[in-house]
Amino acid sequence: MSHNVLITGGSGYLGGDLLARMGAANLPPYRKLYASVRTAEQADGVRQYGAEPLFFNLKDESEIRTTVIDREITVVFYLIDAVQYEPPLFFIQALSEVKKATGRTVHFLHTTGAKLFSSHADAPTDRPLLDTDPQLYEIQKSQNPKLNVAREGVRTNCAVVEQAEKYGVRGYVFVPCIVYGKSKGFGEPVSTLRQIYMIVRAAKTLGRVYRVDSARPEWPVCHIADNTAAYIELLRKILTDENPSHGKNGYYLASSGSIAWDDLYDAIAAALVKRGVIADGSVTLASEKNVEDMGTALGVPKEMVPVQLGGKCTLSARRAREELGWKPAYPAEHILEAADGEVEWVLEHLRD
Numbered sequence: 001m002s003h004n005v006l007i008t009g010g011s012g013y014l015g016g017d018l019l020a021r022m023g024a025a026n027l028p029p030y031r032k033l034y035a036s037v038r039t040a041e042q043a044d045g046v047r048q049y050g051a052e053p054l055f056f057n058l059k060d061e062s063e064i065r066t067t068v069i070d071r072e073i074t075v076v077f078y079l080i081d082a083v084q085y086e087p088p089l090f091f092i093q094a095l096s097e098v099k100k101a102t103g104r105t106v107h108f109l110h111t112t113g114a115k116l117f118s119s120h121a122d123a124p125t126d127r128p129l130l131d132t133d134p135q136l137y138e139i140q141k142s143q144n145p146k147l148n149v150a151r152e153g154v155r156t157n158c159a160v161v162e163q164a165e166k167y168g169v170r171g172y173v174f175v176p177c178i179v180y181g182k183s184k185g186f187g188e189p190v191s192t193l194r195q196i197y198m199i200v201r202a203a204k205t206l207g208r209v210y211r212v213d214s215a216r217p218e219w220p221v222c223h224i225a226d227n228t229a230a231y232i233e234l235l236r237k238i239l240t241d242e243n244p245s246h247g248k249n250g251y252y253l254a255s256s257g258s259i260a261w262d263d264l265y266d267a268i269a270a271a272l273v274k275r276g277v278i279a280d281g282s283v284t285l286a287s288e289k290n291v292e293d294m295g296t297a298l299g300v301p302k303e304m305v306p307v308q309l310g311g312k313c314t315l316s317a318r319r320a321r322e323e324l325g326w327k328p329a330y331p332a333e334h335i336l337e338a339a340d341g342e343v344e345w346v347l348e349h350l351r352d
């Protein structure tokens with residue numbers, strides 16, 4: 001029972017679900033569970049799962065250092081920001097100090113996103129890209145995305161692998177994809193980062209659903225319960241010191257398979273027609289003006305619209321199944337059946 005575990009982002013969509021499901025996961029014993037929070041309400045929220053809330057600025061190096069070292073935290077699951085470069089490295093350095101002081105193995109999990117393994121980030125998409133590919137780190141290293149945000153995100157993924165190796169920390173790059181389903185967390189019920197939310201929001205403003213790609217690209221998907229199960233199975237292996245693959249072999253995509261964006265658009269359009277939100281459920285290719293209007297509706301520059309609502313990603317999940325015994329409960333096509341309920345739920349929570 002040697003580990004102290006810190007979960008960050010517990011008020012979020014993914015982190016909230018993780019905290020909420022950890023209790024019933026029959027995890028091996030650990031010493032203490034901490035969760036980072038930013039408000040008193042969030043502190044109450046995480047206490048209900050037996051986590052001690054920690055108030056600290058996750059972007060402040062000295063606060064991270066002090067918090068991690070003073071509490072001898074040995075496992076950090078970072079679920080707040082896929083892109084920003086420094087915070088994961090602050091955690092890795094702090095964990096290496098804990099290792100020096102205690103002799104324990106220390107672990108850092110960085111939550112990235114499938115976008116950074118997609119056409120948007122200059123990843124290869126002409127073949128399946130396995131998360132067990134021993135060249136995946138080199139592939140990431142050779143990607144040269146045009147978009148600044150993708151460039152920064154890929155750089156962060158690579159730096160996590162490199163710095164963890166350098167400082168003797170076991171590093172994991174966990175890759176969520178299109179995650180759907182209700183979070184069991186206590187925080188925001190609808191993450192504004194989620195693709196279904198954005199498709200609905202854009203359609204509501206423009207009066208119809210538009211596709212942003214012409215070539216019927218596919219993207220990996222995952223029900224939130226399965227996504228969380230992958231986090232939990234990795235944590236289980238860490239807590240039992242089973243040495244799960246890490247470093248250059250530490251990429252874990254949580255996905256039960258891929259679907260075509262076009263099929264998702266169709267399902268969402270049908271759900272919106274059924275509720276009288278739009279009149280025409282046929283999905284057509286967006287013009288430049290449509291893309292501009294979608295950007296305005298989503299509050300993002302027009303260049304980001306195809307990045308948020310389309311693209312091709314051939315990353316395929318092998319490692320969690322093969323090494324963690326992870327078995328997703330929901331097949332990829334389930335998202336198309338679930339789209340009706342998702343749309344209902346997003347419409348209930350859409351603020352404007």
Ligand SMILES: NC(=O)c1ccc[n+]([C@@H]2O[C@H](COP(=O)([O-])OP(=O)(O)OC[C@H]3O[C@@H](n4cnc5c(N)ncnc54)[C@H](OP(=O)(O)O)[C@@H]3O)[C@@H](O)[C@H]2O)c1
Binds near residue numbers: 079179192
């Ligand atoms: N959801 C998906 O489908 C998906 C897919 C691929 C990748 N990801 C990545 O996974 C991560 C989590 O996604 P999510 O959907 O759970 O996001 P989310 O619902 O927006 O949650 C983000 C969490 O991070 C916290 N946070 C944000 N900035 C912070 C800061 N400066 N200091 C401390 N805490 C901060 C938020 O706290 P507050 O509640 O206080 O704001 C919240 O707990 C993100 O990096 C996202 O890019 C998500």
